[in-house]
Structure formats: structure tokens, C-alpha cells
Amino acid sequence: MADSAAPPYVGPPADSVARTIQDAMDRWPPAERKVARAILAAYPTAGLETVARLAARAEVSPPTVVRFVTRLGYAGFPAFQDALLGELAERNASPLTLIATRSGRAQPGQLEQTGELFATATERSFQRVPAAEHAAAVSLLADPNRRIAADGGRFSRLLAAYLVLHLTQLRGSSALLPETSVGRVDELLTLRRNDVLVLFDFRRYEDATLELAEAAADRRVQIVLFTDPWMSPVARLAQVVLPAQVDSPSPYDSFVPTLALVESVVGGVVDALGPAAEHRLAEVESLGQRLHLL
């Protein structure tokens, strides 16, 4: 037993309501299941609306909603909402005031200056990227017939991973090259003519990346390169080159503008794919929830 001075607050399991609903999803009649889904789909906001609105959202009648919450064990809809509010209050234990009270003293100059530095570097990067290159990158990556692989240097590999994460959700057929050499070779061999290899290469440019690019070029794989203004040697092998600034307040180069570029390309792919992306996203989401992966 802990000492008596400690506040005995342990709190109920977070999202207990959501969990209760989810766990017994099968045991409900169809109409009430629709209610359950409606609540979980927009949790917890949907449950905080009025009975009438929630009923409309779930496409059932108001009484069905009431029956649902009573079956959950609540005295009535207000009681259910109280539970929801209780959860919410617990999660959000005064985050705003917490910050507000702490943000007392400071010399405001320093931080804002570094913010500006990042901001201008990003802006410059976008001014200097040829619109045609950007568009080309998007259309390559949005083409569902092309497999996509990505890789980078020790640090920039994370950017590649980030891009792949997005592309996987949006269109599939995308992979980050494994770190082990066997895996790399295997993955490379799956790439055929007109598939796409996205590379990130920043100074000091790594030999491994260049060799990889050469191997890919031999196989007539399209190469998209993210690099710095001094241009990695990979550039001459690449079909699309997207340079970004690397100004930074620390001795390291900054990846901020590059990340911005990556995200804007992702945005372009979303637009290019249109409803197809939406559809796939929905599928990924529902499957992920079913497998409790998300």
C-alpha cells in the first residue's frame, strides 16, 4: 500500500465508454448498432449532441438512441452524456491554463528569430522549385501502375520513411528500402522499367545512395531526387530533382524545407488521385480498426 499522503486518484480506464460500446458491438440489434457506429465514428462529439441529432446522424429514430444508452446501463441519455463529459474532462485536465500559467517570463527575441529563419528558408525553397518538377513528381507518384521504392542517407532516410508511410495509405505499392543488403537487393529487383525510386541525398552525399541510383538507372527506373541546393551527384541520373534549402540555427543542416516539400508533394498526390485516395483511405481505416492496429 502506498503512503497516505499520495493522492489516491487512479481514474477509470480512458475511453471506457468507447471501449464498452466496441466490445459488445455484436450483441446489439441492427438499428442500435448503427447508433454505436455513429458514436464511435465521431467520438465523443456525436454523443454530446442531442438525441434527435444523433438519431438523424445514425439514421434511426430518437427512441432507438435512448434504448441504446439504457441498454448500456445508463439511467438515461443525460446520464450517458455525463459519463462522456467526465471522460473528456479527465483527459483535458486544464491543458490550456497549464500552458498559460507557465508562459510567464521569457526574452521573446531569440525563439522568434529562429522561427523566422526556418520560415524564410521554407519560403525560398518553394520559390526555387520549378513548378514543372513538382508536377512531374506528383504525376509519377500518383500513377497506380508504378511501384514505388524510397531510400535516403542516415538522417534523410527518415524523410523517405515518412513519404512511404503516406503513399502506402494513399495508393499502396510503396516500400522503404530495407537496411539489410539482402532485402535491398530483393526490393530493387521488384522494380521494373518505369517504376519509381525516390531518393533523398544531402551533403555529405553518401556513396551508397549514388550506387543505388546507378543500379536503378540501369534498370530504367524513374528516379525522383530530393536534395540540397548544391545538388547530389545523383541529380544527373534523376528524372525529377527537387532541391530545398538547408539553413539552420544549429551546425546540422535543416530538413524543415525538405519536409515541407515532401508534404506538398503528398498533397498533390492526394488531389491527383481524388476519390480513389479517399476510397483507399477509408478501406485502410476500417481494416486497421478491425485488426485493432489503428
Next chain:
Amino acid sequence: MADSAAPPYVGPPADSVARTIQDAMDRWPPAERKVARAILAAYPTAGLETVARLAARAEVSPPTVVRFVTRLGYAGFPAFQDALLGELAERNASPLTLIATRSGRAQPGQLEQTGELFATATERSFQRVPAAEHAAAVSLLADPNRRIAADGGRFSRLLAAYLVLHLTQLRGSSALLPETSVGRVDELLTLRRNDVLVLFDFRRYEDATLELAEAAADRRVQIVLFTDPWMSPVARLAQVVLPAQVDSPSPYDSFVPTLALVESVVGGVVDALGPAAEHRLAEVESLGQRLHLL
């Protein structure tokens, strides 16, 4: 297609309701100020209760509450609650829902505007980060006596990896939490009181991250949190909270400002460590070259 003056999506004012209330805190009569405080103290739950309850909580009469919200510009109390619910819904929004609401497509001509969007978001982030929080993060991470571990969500984990990569070079004793549960437990157990756990948690906040934070808090581990303006529930367990904007041209939230924040913290650590960091960097480099790893 020429620009039809479609304004680029900037996102709704983050926590607009809370901010509006806070910004004009002085301009209100005493009783209504009590209402404002009551709402902010338990945001946003307090505002979602009934007028009567909120009035009781603030120790004023119901009409005062109503007058307060109308003065804020809302048609009535229900309208005010709708706004609150809207914010809440957005904060838990999935990429799928966002895709529907963000209509502004990124035309090739809008590239520079996209750049500006990222730039201003970054700038804003740095303006809103309390300097004290930033300094606190740096001093925690620069302390060679503290072990450091980091983790994040599916996407934001990459930011954690990036931070760890830097810290490893600069000061060692830093690790990214493994993905396998056994590895995680093991790594967690190495953390002692006053060690540091850096977490990245963005909407939709992941339960696993919260549970991790709770376990760490129990062990009296110091928690540094990178999150979005809506604040992960981890915030209440964290000693240091660094919020960043997430405005983006794509349906996904942007990590650009967060990455900028991470890099600026790294820069701070470099400064704080001074020659020690330089020395270690040199060592890492020579050893790496000797082993043909770099």
C-alpha cells in the same frame, strides 16, 4: 487554371473559442469574467454542460452565462455549444473527414502559396511556444546525467527517431523505444527517476502513447511532449509541453513546424553542451570512419 481568388486553406483558428475568450478577458464585467474563468478552467467540458450547471460552477446566475455567450457573438447558448463541439470534432478528425472539408486543391500555380503556408505556420509555432518551455526542454536534454528515450505515434515516431539520431551523436545515452513490446518494456525499465522520456503525440492521439506516459510518470520520469495546438492528453503528465501548428495543404496534418521545433531544440542542446558536443562529434566521426559505418 488561373487563380480564381480561392484562398489557400489556412485552417480554422486553433481553439478559436478559447482564444477569443482569453484575449478579451479584461473587457468583461466581473460576473461574466467568472464565467470565462470557469469555462477555461475545464475546457471544453464546462462549456458543454447546461446553462444552469455552468452558472453554478461559476457561481453566477444562468442569465449571466447567456449574456456572456451572446456578447461573444453567438446567437445563443446552443450556438456556442455547437462551436465548441465543432472544435472538438475537428481535433479528433481523421484524414478521411479532413479530405472532405479541405476543398482548396493545390494547383501547380499555387506552389509559392503553399510555401507561404508552411512558412507562416512555422513562424506562428515559434511565436506561441513559451520560451521557458523551450529552455526547459533544452536543459533536460543537455543534461548528461539523464538517460533519454523517445517515442511517438505511427507517423510522429519518425520525428522521435530523428531527435534520437541527433542526440546520440551529441551526447549518447539516447534511444528510440523499440516497436516490439518486450524491447519497450526493457528500455522503459532502464529509465530511472529524473531520466527523460520525449513523446510525440498528435491527433488522433494514440492510446498507446498515453499509457506509455502514465507508466513513465509513475516511475517519476520527466516527460517532454511535442504535440499540436489541441494538446494531447499526455500534456497533463508532462513537465515540458511544446505545441506546434499543423496547418497543411493536404488532408494530413503537417509536421513541418514540429520538425523545426525539434531542430531548434537540438540547436539549443548543441549550444548548451558547447565544446563537449564538439568533442563527442569528432569521436563519433573518427570511430565511424574506422568501422566504415559512415
Next chain:
DNA sequence: CCAGCCATGTAACAGACGTTACGGTCAGGT
């Protein structure tokens, strides 16, 4: 020191809310 005004609480009101009662409908068992 008083007049006027804003701020605030009390009291009454209309409407919307959640709830309950009832009847129709469909599936499965006899």
C-alpha cells in the same frame, strides 16, 4: 449627494428536449 446607467439576480415563459406508450412488422418456432 443625487441622477442615470450599467451590471446582475429573480421570476415567468415558450419551446425543445428526453421519455414513454402504442402499434406495426418481420423472423423463427410450433
Next chain:
DNA sequence: ACCTGACCGTAACGTCTGTTACATGGCTGG
């Protein structure tokens, strides 16, 4: 084929909601 039970929507009801009107109190300016 008929009955039985569960399910679910329609309609009516009573309550509590948010709101408005009014009276009171305190503060400011003359």
C-alpha cells in the same frame, strides 16, 4: 399457417431547457 417475441418507428406527454422581461443594487459623473 399461425403464433410469439423482439425490434423499431410514430405520436403524445411532461419536464427541464434556454431565454426574456423586470426589479434591484452599485458605481460613475455631474
